[in-house]
Amino acid sequence: GQNIDQPTEMTATEGAIVQINCTYQTSGFNGLFWYQQHAGEAPTFLSYNVLDGLEEKGRFSSFLSRSKGYSYLLLKELQMKDSASYLCAVVDSNYQLIWGAGTKLIIKP
């Protein structure tokens, strides 16, 4: 079966750094997405990784290791507005997206 694992919930402090991990076991791999979803809203695109390594985009960075089936999303200089769920999704061999259940990130002042 195909499986995406993420922590259910994480808590961090405003101004700090947090790393959200995602491990996957899928039939094939054609890329990994991170999406942000605020409560009651639609998911919005954050990043896409298809090659190993770190992709940096402002305060957010995403890392991929295909050999380990592992990715993380790194959020720096946390702001209250970063409180949201973060969804990891893998593109499998049939180019379908397999979604993790999401990590709810709570930011405290």
Next chain:
Amino acid sequence: NAGVTQTPKFRVLKTGQSMTLLCAQDMNHEYMYWYRQDPGMGLRLIHYSVGEGTTAKGEVPDGYNVSRLKKQNFLLGLESAAPSQTSVYFCASRGVRDAGELFFGEGSRLTVL
């Protein structure tokens, strides 16, 4: 730029009633998807379409039907609603040349009593 628009945003149904959710996109995207999102679970694919006039089953298609008569519209139908279909439904689309990024509608919250 409207992007992906879903209607209705909220609906309450009684068991056995039927309804249709409409998704419209103005980005000329080839691929369109219907997902459901339930607490503690990832987005689950119901049906999808890779072009006008084509549809395919996703992970959880039972109890739903879809149609893609026009490229910009993707309809999701529930013929006989059941309480297990209480969920938030998201429509999404993407273009062929995109890096796979999905653009989502705002969601439709459906309650079946």
